[in-house]
Amino acid sequence: MRLQSVMPALVAGIHAKTMRRVEGKASKRFALAWMAGTSPAMTAGVFLSIVILAAPALADEAFVTAQGADALSIVDLAKMQTVATLPIGGKPAGVAVSRDGARAFITSPEGKFLTVIDAATRTIEKRIPVEGGPLGVAASPDGKRVYVADLYGRRLVEIVLAGGAQRSVGVGAMASGVAVAPDGKTIIVADRDDNALSLIDAATFSRAATIPVGKHPFGVTIDASSARAYSANVESDDVSVVDLATRKVIATLKCGSRPYTVALAKGRVFVANQHGDSVSVFDAESLAPLETIKVGEYPEGLAVSGDGARVYVANWFSNELWAVDAQTLKVLGKAETGDGPRAFGAFIRDAD
C-alpha cells in the first residue's frame, strides 16, 4: 500500500496480485537498501522507475476455452501462439486461473463438471461433478475455494478444493458471470434474466443483497481495491458501475452493441462488444469514454496480463485471441485458437 500512496495514478487499476508481487519485491529491496545504508525512500523511487521500464512480463499464458472444439487452447502470450490443446469435453466455457498461477478451473455446462488443471504441467488434475449448468467461475484469492454459477439452478456453488465439499447459495435466474473481490470478502454473481447482481458475503456464504443493473448482465468484474463491481449488460448495451459499500449503481456507461464482458487495466475499463466487433474503453476515474478499438469477430472473453499492461480478447467467430496494449490501446498481436473461443473469466496465467 506504500507504493499506492507514492504513485496513485500508476497503480490504480493494476491487478491486486501485481500489487502483492510488487510489494514483495519492494520489501526485499528495502531490506537490501537498509543493509547498504541507503534511505529506503530513495530506493523506492529508483525501484519504481525500474518496475515501469521492466513492466511487460513475457511468460504469461492464456487459458482459452474453445467451446466448439471441446478443448482448452493454451496460448503462449510472448509468441502469441497456441502451444498446447487439452481435450476437456462437456463444451467448456468458463475459466478461472488461480492467483498464484498454479491451477486453472474450467466449467463444462453441458458435461456438468468442473475440470481442475495443473497449469504448469498442463495436465488434468481432476474433474468435479457440478449439477445443472456450471458456467461462470472464479477462485478465492487464496486459491482454496472455487465459486461456480449454475446457469439453470438459480444458485452459486462453492467447492472447497481440499476434500471437494460443496455447498450452494440461492441467487437469481440464469446465473452467469462470477467475480470474487481481491480482499476475498465479497462475491458478485450476474443474475442474467433477473437484470440484477447478487452480492454474496463470502464469510457467511449468504446472499447479502441484490442490486438491479442493466438488462441481461453477463460478465462481471471487481476492481483491485474491492470498491467497485462492473457488469456488462448484453441487452441494454451498457455497463453498470456498482459501489460495493453502498450496494448501488453509481454510473452507467454506454457501450457498443451487445457488451459481454468487462476487464480493468491501467485505470481503464475495457468492454467487449459482441455485435460491435469492438472493445469500448473508459477512464475508470472520470468514467469518460476514451476509445473504441476494432477487434476480431464476436469478441467474448476479456482478461488482463499479470502486470496490467495488456488486455486480451477472445474472438468467438474468428477463432482468435487478440492482444491490446492497455496504455496505447493499439493491437499488439493475434493468435489462432481452437474453434469457438469463449474464455469466459480470468483466463490469464501470470507465469512469474
Added chain:
Amino acid sequence: MLRTLLRMRKPFTQSRVDISATRRLILGAAAGLAVFLPIAAFAAHGASPLKVVETTIVDAPPGKVWAVVSDFAHADWLPGVARVEASGDDVPDHARRRLILADGGVIEELLTKRDAERMLLGVHREGDDVKRLPATNYTALITLRPAEDGKTQVEWKARFYRGYPNNDPPPELNDDVAIAAVTAMQRAYLAALKAKVEGR
C-alpha cells in the same frame, strides 16, 4: 400500451403455425411500432452457442455479389420468401426486415453489421420459431472475398443455440438437429444467391 403489445409479441411469433386474424392484427401493430421503438428480442438460451460455416464460389466479381447481399431491404431472392417489408434504411442496429414467406409465415430480422469495405453483412433473427427452424438466437455473418478468375467466395457463418434452452434437450431439439437444420438452410441460401447473381 406499447409495452404490453411488445411484450405480447414473443409468444405469438413463437407459435406462428396457425395465426388467427386477431393475432395477425396484433403482430402487424407490433411490427409497425417496431419501426419506431428499439426492441431487444433475444430469447432465453443456454450456455453453448453453436457455429456453422458454409461457403460457395459465385461466378461473378465481388462487387456484383455484394450489390445483392448488401441489399438488406430487398432480399426476396432468399428461398421461400414471397416479399420483404423493410425499415431503417440499411443502418446497422436500426434496419429491420420482415421476410413474408410463401407459406404465410413471417421471419423478422435486424441488420447488425454492414461494412462495404470489408464486404461483410451481419443479420440477427428476432424471435424464434423452433417449428420452422429448430434453433434460437440465430445470427449470421456473411463475408465476401475475391476468389480465382475474378470469382467471389461467399462465406455464410452463423451463431445460434439449439432449440431447447436448457440442459438435457429432447432429441428433436438437440445440438445435432439444430446444426443440421442451419447447415441445410445456409446451403439453400447460398445456392439461391449463386443462382440470383449468375442469372440462372
